[in-house]
Amino acid sequence: MHGNAHYYSGYDMSEKIKNSLYAVILAGGRGERFWPVSRAASPKQFVSLFGGRPLIRLAVERLDGLIPPERIVVVTSSDLVERSRKALPMLPEDNVIGEPFGRDTAAACALGTAWAAWKGGDSATVAVLTADHLMKDAALFRRTLADTAGYVNGKGLIGVIGIRPQYPATGFGYIRSEAPLASGCETRLVKVAGFVEKPELAVAREYVESGRYYWNSGMFMWDVSTFREAAGMYCPGLLAMMDRIGPSFGSESFGRELKAAYESLEKISVDYAVMEKADNIIAAEGGFGWDDVGTWTSAGKHFDEDADGNRAVGRYVSLDSSRNVIVNCEDGHLLAVLGAEDMIVVHTGDATLVCSREATSDMKALLRKMNAGADADYV
Numbered sequence: 191m192h193g194n195a196h197y198y199s200g201y202d203m204s205e206k207i208k209n210s211l212y213a214v215i216l217a218g219g220r221g222e223r224f225w226p227v228s229r230a231a232s233p234k235q236f237v238s239l240f241g242g243r244p245l246i247r248l249a250v251e252r253l254d255g256l257i258p259p260e261r262i263v264v265v266t267s268s269d270l271v272e273r274s275r276k277a278l279p280m281l282p283e284d285n286v287i288g289e290p291f292g293r294d295t296a297a298a299c300a301l302g303t304a305w306a307a308w309k310g311g312d313s314a315t316v317a318v319l320t321a322d323h324l325m326k327d328a329a330l331f332r333r334t335l336a337d338t339a340g341y342v343n344g345k346g347l348i349g350v351i352g353i354r355p356q357y358p359a360t361g362f363g364y365i366r367s368e369a370p371l372a373s374g375c376e377t378r379l380v381k382v383a384g385f386v387e388k389p390e391l392a393v394a395r396e397y398v399e400s401g402r403y404y405w406n407s408g409m410f411m412w413d414v415s416t417f418r419e420a421a422g423m424y425c426p427g428l429l430a431m432m433d434r435i436g437p438s439f440g441s442e443s444f445g446r447e448l449k450a451a452y453e454s455l456e457k458i459s460v461d462y463a464v465m466e467k468a469d470n471i472i473a474a475e476g477g478f479g480w481d482d483v484g485t486w487t488s489a490g491k492h493f494d495e496d497a498d499g500n501r502a503v504g505r506y507v508s509l510d511s512s513r514n515v516i517v518n519c520e521d522g523h524l525l526a527v528l529g530a531e532d533m534i535v536v537h538t539g540d541a542t543l544v545c546s547r548e549a550t551s552d553m554k555a556l557l558r559k560m561n562a563g564a565d566a567d568y569v
Contacts, residue, residue: 207343210314211335213257214302215249216295216408217266217274217321223485223553226541227519230569233270235321236277239503239517240483240492244277246321251280252328256335257317263287263305264321265298284440290449296428296463297455299410301448303417304432308439312415315339318460319409324492326479337377338411338474348420349411350382350465352404352473353480358394361484361551363387363406363461365473382471385461404473407480410460416470425463427455485550486534486543490515500527504537515547541568 221234228234235246243251250262259280266274268288275286287305289298299318306314317335325331338349352365368381385406389397397403412420421428431451438447456463465471483489490501493515500508504518506525517536518525525537534550536543557569 204340207315207339210310210343211257211261211339212306212310212314212316213253213262214299214306214316214318215246215262215264215321216298216302216318217246217249217264217270218289218292218295218298219322221322222557223550224489225553225557226536226538226543226568227517231269232273233322234483236273237322239489240324245324245483246274247277248324249319249321250278252325252331253319256332260285261306261309263302265289265302266321267292287448289452290445291452291455292457293452293455294457294459295408296425296458296460297431297452299417299460300421300428300432301435303412303414304436305439307414307418307432308436310414312413312418313344314414315343315411316414316417317409317411320407320482322483323407324479324481324483326481328478330478331476334377334474334476334478335411337373337375337379338472340375341371341373341379341472341474342411342416343413346416346419346470347412348416348465348468348471350471350473351407351409351411351476351480352380353407353476355394355398355403355405358391358398359405360388360391360394362482364389364394364397365404365406367402367404367473371472378475380473380475382473385466404475406461407476407482409476410465411474417464420464420468424467425456425458428463431455485553486515486517486536487547487550490534493517513547 217235221228224234224237227237236244238244262281264274264286266288268290271286271288275283303316306316342349364386366383368383371379373379418429434451435447438444493501493503495501498512500514500516502516506516506518508527511527511530514527514530514533516527519538527535532547534545561569
């Protein structure tokens with residue numbers, strides 16, 4: 191990370207917005223679909239198969255030039271705080287906060303926004319970002335965040351980053367858009383007509399063909415005051431939590447206050463709690479090569495490809511095998527694949543996964559079976 195003089199160069203943002211933009215990185219996910227590389231104690235955001243650095247570190251590094259480290263906070267689970275701090279030496283230690291209980295994304299967003307309010311007041315603008323996704327074009331990603339911040343700041347608007355659908359996905363929620371907004375910036379901004387849950391395939395096809403829908407990336411932007419107003423209107427428990435913990439940031443009582451405030455919170459996503467109810471939402475089109483890398487199949491697209499279409503990481507040999515995803519995480523171990531097509535083969539020091547590409551969506555069911563039996567220690 192560079193000194194503050196480097197920040198914001200090349201971004202047409204007012205000084206006010208430049209100095210009041212904060213990032214909240216949500217890092218509470220378990221990433222079960224990346225087993226056996228990701229485990230309960232080392233979830234997906236710590237996977238280092240993409241460029242040799244953990245996904246959570248890439249999430250912080252891609253903000254370099256837009257948001258300085260002291261204005262970035264990571265919200266994770268309490269048992270992952272130390273691991274997160276070790277992965278993020280560029281962040282102050284106190285900028286990694288552990289939730290005492292998992293209460294889904296609404297609580298994590300509220301906690302991060304309360305932290306930004308403590309640092310920057312109610313006029314601070316907050317970018318809520320993900321810890322375990324990939325963005326191919328980091329510069330365009332920063333440009334999109336800057337444009338969105340410039341548009342929502344001071345207007346009482348909520349921003350969401352929408353991804354133009356590449357195919358009729360059934361694993362993402364969708365954003366229904368209205369007419370484009372005259373923003374005067376490079377990023378395409380549109381008024382949001384509504385959010386829809388993960389659709390059936392036939393409905394997803396209709397969405398894609400209509401040209402009016404975006405994938406919901408799970409990345410948002412708002413001023414502190416805007417989120418507080420929305421929370422008070424649609425989910426008062428969130429606002430009560432923010433008010434309770436706000437005075438205790440930076441004090442010895444913070445952990446105690448946070449635990450007490452979290453205990454009574456409803457477990458609910460920010461989409462259900464706020465986004466699907468609010469009518470002041472705009473979407474920024476994210477054309478920066480977003481990938482949630484939600485399965486081994488999608489992860490394989492980022493690995494080197496051999497002449498037979500196998501995508502691989504680590505040492506392996508294959509014969510009469512094609513279109514496989516092959517991952518070998520153990521040094522000194524050779525992974526051999528013979529006569530296999532469209533398979534996922536992942537080897538670690540203590541567990542190996544072999545499955546068809548189609549079966550990757552059933553990974554959670556496999557882990558549930560393991561958890562219920564004698565193999566729970568491997569989950």
